[in-house]
Amino acid sequence: MMTVSKIRDKLKVNSGKFSNDSVAMNHIFLYGPPGAGKSSTGRILALNLKVEFVDLDAEIENFTGSTIPQIMEEWGENGFRDIETTVLKRNVKGRTKIIALGGGALLRAQNRSIAESKGAVVFLEADLQILIDRLISAPAIRPLLAGTLEEQLFLLLDRRRQHYASFGLRVTSSGKTPSETAAEIQLALGRFHVQGMGKGYDVLFQPGGFEDLVELLRESGLGPPVAIACDENVAPIYGDRLLTVLRRAGYGYNRPHMVTIPAGEEHKTIESVMKFWRRFLLAGLDRKSTVLALGGGVIGDLAGFAASTFMRGIPWINIPTTLLAMVDSSLGGKTGFDLPEGKNLVGAFHPPRLIIANPYLLTTLPDTELRSGLAEAVKHGVIADPALFALCGQGYSAVKANISEIVRRGMAVKIRVIESDPYEQGLRASLNLGHTLGHALESVSNF
Template sequence: MNIILYGPPGAGKSTVGKELAARLDRYFVDSDQLIEKRAGRNIPQIFLQLGEAEFRRLESAVCAELAARTNMIIAVGGGALLNPNNRAALERSGPVICLRAEPNELLVRTASTTRPLLNGDNPAEQLAALLKSRRLLYDSFPTQYDTTGKSVAQAAEDIVALIAPQTLQVNAPGLEHKILLGYGLLESLPAILEEHGLTGPTLLVTDENIARHLPITTRSGQLPFTTLPAGEQHKTLDTVRQLYDSFLEGGLDRSGTVVAVGGGVLGDMAGFAAATFMRGLRWVNAPTTLLAMVDASLGGKTGVDLPQGKNLVGAFHPPSLVITDPLALNTLPEAERISGLAEVIKHGIIGDPALFESLEASTAFGNLAQLRRAIEVKVRVVEADPFEKGERAKLNLGHTIGHGVESASGYRLRHGEAVAIGLAAETWIAEQMGLAERGLAERVANTLKHAGLPTRAPGLDPASTRAAMSNDKKKAGGALKFALPKRLGEVAFGVEVDEALLLEALKAATKE
């Protein structure tokens, strides 16, 4: 794993990077200096003699080269990550920390340097224009650090703390397990298993989407693995039967461990297979999607779908360990990452108003602190109600309608997209019932839209959606029970909704 420092000229990428390298015993490289070495010219000469286009070509080649290496501190030139291919390559290799500083301090730090983009008659004006043009790019990185007024030593110390791995403990009786949260953990998967006493026969279970990233994300050549077809449509008992065959072929016995590396669907299936094979095997969940990291991997619920509905067959079977590596998020298509934000927004509504408010302001999400906050919301609820006898029903917010929408769409909608539609509709219902404070429905809908999530599913049939909801496992006494928000941080559960109001909400949610 690498650590990448990015940001405007003068933010401290090189000076702080060298200090980080010394503290962490890593090799430091400045991408601009490497470009100069490759070109045999300094950067002003490259711009003057070869042109900016040639500089950017060299820059892309250097980014690809550095991304293929590991255990480095990389200072990246200010324009390098404007190129999405450069950004994607480097983000897959390690966390990017975007360094910022006040403009006046940036000017002081760059006064004695020769930087082509600030080399004019009015550096202050040029810097202001540069910062304005790149503000959205800089803001898009989840991990930010302001070096204004900070010594190099202090900045390095703070950044080490920002990216240090963390451990959370789930203390729910009968569901106790640890959650490891940190960058690059999947690279060390075999060592982590051994460190936690998970020895014996091991089988890594993944799907077709993740399998092509395994050499990048797990370095797990030592672990035998099996690959399942990807997608909710394969979350069936037939697929679980395939897993049983793989367990037998792999020699798994009661001392063995199943390691699930993938999204929520994969984790649910592998966990259920582990729960039922030989009356229970140990298993490890290594979620690779945002939705799985903040929701599906937590709480010990496993299961598969039936044609009549989602998760109708399942078991509580907690993993021995959850291994959450945010670098896996960089293997996702953008639409999949956005889909996961629905669960983060849901957690903000349920138990962390500040988390919700942060997503109102910015959808740059994925650093350790943000992930921990989203995870902790669910952990608190699970610890209060491990086996879904009461309060844990709060977590169903958005899911009663969401599951109906997802099923009625033939699973063309991603789970997070369906949950987003459910959140918008159920918050509207709560407001119409006088349960939610006025304006909450609009606020939730606007936050979902800001994140790039849908709030309606035009063209779906309301009656089919309602019929799909009839098989929801959250029914009690034949009646659907909803979790509905009152305000940020407070959710009522076990709420029955008038059928006419529910149908009105479904018509609005599916209107063309």
């Protein structure tokens, strides 16, 4: 057990002011009462997302060399919270983590500010009897629940009722396994890691501007120089903005470059791919460079294929700008172009390193394009998500009001299918439904 004086010395060393100048990471903090399943769920969530898991109470014990009951006895609750703050500050540095917090960790305003500025706080809740049953099945010394467990837990929840109610993002763990709870958290946040094809890749539902993209590039180890690939419709709306953000951030020794092609399926050709290759060369791209595909399915397919073949394959990021691309074409790693004889006859499996689905980009999408993507979302609902199907059935106004949930649910369905069959050898064909016949009809009708 570490002495009080040594703990004080460590606290002084680590008590520097929390700086918002550090790299902004999107950690996921799991919070809630004792027995809510924060640690068991957090471990599975970290495994699903291929990130580090941190149990803050365990980190506090490692930091002090003492158990939580020993710290509480020696320091009292206020002293324990001081140590908790120090350990929390240490753990929000670095790459993305899943951090399971103690049941009172965010009572202190400073801790809450740290957590909310560094990621998403997910509140796990469960029925009182379930909390009691779980705590009984995992006996431990809990200083704040000393005495009759049922009575002390009820009193603790009553004291913290207003505090716990203040968290908006809530997931219930009642009647669910930790795996089911973790899946629901992923759906609520729109955070996925697609496995089954190479090293796998992250899929992020990321509302907001382009400012976080630079940090995501750095965290993913994707280096400059970079090239933005987009069409002539998207370039003036979003391409110029993205270019400006990258330039202001000083991302790379060579300034970012934008390559545009005319919009439309008729330009999904080898000629467009060749234009990308040549402009990549002019921009100074090499094997460590990154292509940013900013657009719908056509741009994703073309830029992804160009990246798969340029210098025998370079990394790329897909930033879909249509609903259809967000819930379907951006996911799965398929890239390619059309021939006069038919669609997608030449291509390759070359998954992006990262997919960023930003619902803000849908605000400028024409209604015809939004409805086109909605048809794909309905299909996903039919295949594997009755709640998504029901939401789509509420009418167009409801769809537009709940577009973020539709995107997250649509992505989740496709990800489950492609992970089961990444190279389209069986189950994944269910996603095609009318595609095969549809492409044939387009071909014979010159559509």
